[in-house]
Amino acid sequence: MAIEETFETIDMMLNMGPQHPATHGVFRMMLTVDGEQVVDVTPHIGYLHRGSEKLAENETYGQVITLFDRLDYVANLNNELIYCRAVEKLMVVEVPERAQYIRVILAELNRLASHLLFIGTYAIDLGAMTPIMYGFRERERIENLFESVTGARMMHNFIRIGGIKEDVPPDFLSRTYEALNEIEHGVIEIDKLLTFNEVFLARTRGVGKIDAGTAISCGITGPSLRASGVPYDVRKDDTYEIYRYLNYKVPVGENGDCWDRYYMRVLECKESISMIRQCLEQIQEGPVVAQMRRIVRPPKGEVYVHGENPRGDIGVFLVSDGSDKPYRVKVRPPSFCNLVGLRPMMKEAYIADAVSILGSLDIVLGEVDR
Secondary structure, eight states: OOOOOOOOOOOEEEEEOSSOGGGTSSOEEEEEEETTEEEEEEEEOOTTOOOHHHHGGGSOTTTTHHHHHTTSTTSHHHHHHHHHHHHHHHHTOOOOHHHHHHHHHHHHHHHHHHHHHHHHHHHHHTTOOHHHHHHHHHHHHHHHHHHHHHSOSSOOOOEETTEESSOOOTTHHHHHHHHHHHHHHHHHHHIIIIITOHHHHHHHTTSSOOOHHHHHHHTOOTHHHHTTTOOOOHHHHTOOTTGGGOOOOOOOOSSOSHHHHHHHHHHHHHHHHHHHHHHHHHOOOOOSBOSOOSSOOOOSEEEEEEEEETTEEEEEEEEEOSSSSOSEEEEEOHHHHHGGGHHHHHTTOBHHHHHHHHHHHOOOHHHHHO
16 A cells, blocks of 8 residues: 655745845845745845934034935935935025036936946846946946046035035036047947847846835835836926926836836936036036035924935935034935835745846945945
8 A cells, every 4th residue: 555645845044145246235135935936035134234314413514414425325426415405405595506507417427327337237136247347337437527526436525515515627517528428328338238138138027026006105216116107206296406497208117127127227327418418508607605604503493305316215304403413314215115115026036036126126235224
């Protein structure tokens, strides 16, 4: 008589990170897998926590700018701008128009540099080597421009409360215009090489899908939200600086999958190039900082200001007690909020897809952990 044997299978826990090249920083995912298929995922953060928001309470308003440089260290100028706008709103300071144009030029250049880094690293996550070479080649042109203006390639500390530190060099505008032609050509090269590559499509199309309603409920913003068909962009919906003078489109996807999230960045690179060109044509001579005391003391009160950085809607809640140091600074970080969507995106995905899905969110752990 044959003896019937029964086998019981159990789900396995698989650690990915916190030190793993595909987690883009010290980030840990606990994957619950059934064979090769992901059943559940639990994100673990906090490995890079430095207490930036608490440190801000012990710095003067001007010194806090350097802390925002280090939150999202790939979008330094975008973050500096949001914080300075919060203080300016609390103090009711009007920033000179030339300073606003320079701020937007630098912010959009920073968006370009960030997206180029994303495209290159995302491609290498999925096994493509060449795009990161192209991406870094064009990114270096932008970093050279930054270095000529701020003296630094990343941690700039250039945008100031009331304007900017100083006017740009005399040849900056012409150099930027020339660099944009090269960068545009590089973006087109990457687009042709990667976007409709058969292997790349197989790894990204239909992978990590999230619908518009779920994305909104998770708090996802930026290109990751627009990929799901939601045309929300703070620069349009709650415009600031001189964005109202610029003519540009907000790219929107259809399927909310990894490919859409990638392609949103490619299209945004093209839009940023167009916006910078418009700024170069419109900018006029004039002062670059408002007339105000160097050590600022905003009146008592609180304010919330938000803007669009390369990863999405970043907000700053600022509380003043009337002294030269903020009583409270709280950041609404897009990378952290976008991670909330990780669990629904991973549903029924495979282990290999986990790399593709996480990479498509373009998180920066300095901003997630703060």
